[in-house]
Amino acid sequence: YVLDASQSMKQKMRRAQTRRIDIASAELNKALVQLKPRQRFNIIAFANRLDRFDRQMQAATKDNVAKAQAWVEALKLKLGTNTYDALELAFNTAGRGSFDRYYPLEADTVFLLSDGAPTIQRLKGAGLKPDDKDAILAAVRRWNPFRRIVVHTIGLGLNKKRRVFMEK
DSSP states (O other), rough: OEEOBBBBGGGGGGSSBBHHHHHHHHHHHHHHHHSSSSSOOOEEEEEESSSOOOSSHHHHHHHHHHHHHHHHHHHHOSSOOHHHHHHHHHHHHHOOOTTTTTSOOOOOOOEEEEOOOOOOEEESSSSEEEEEOHHHHHHHHOOOTOOSSSSEEEESSOOOHHHHHHHO
């Protein structure tokens, strides 16, 4: 699971009085409790930096799921939305099998929960600027050339431009 923990996730959804991050966390919690103990998972939270629930994939035991839920609850939202690096880490976590069909996969599915607005720091001056969405999509194709990993996107509060990016 790749969870957007950027400041933009503080915004409330249009028709609800619930923040994007609260909806994403609730949906993530629902998904975690539905996992079978033989299944494995990990969570990557991203903003201007990446945080992982664990360095390795974890069995979905009740104890690990409870720890993961507490970890998500304790996340602090930060500036920036480094989607590129978060997805790169997710594919690296999946192992060499994502780009080499002769190796097994550590993970076969990636869930990206985000508002679909990747940003990076400006090289000159302060602040953030939109990241190159086409470069992110090209990298995903490069990291997953055989499409052995299914990528599901869950978009929260998307406008038309963000929806197109998340759908691609």
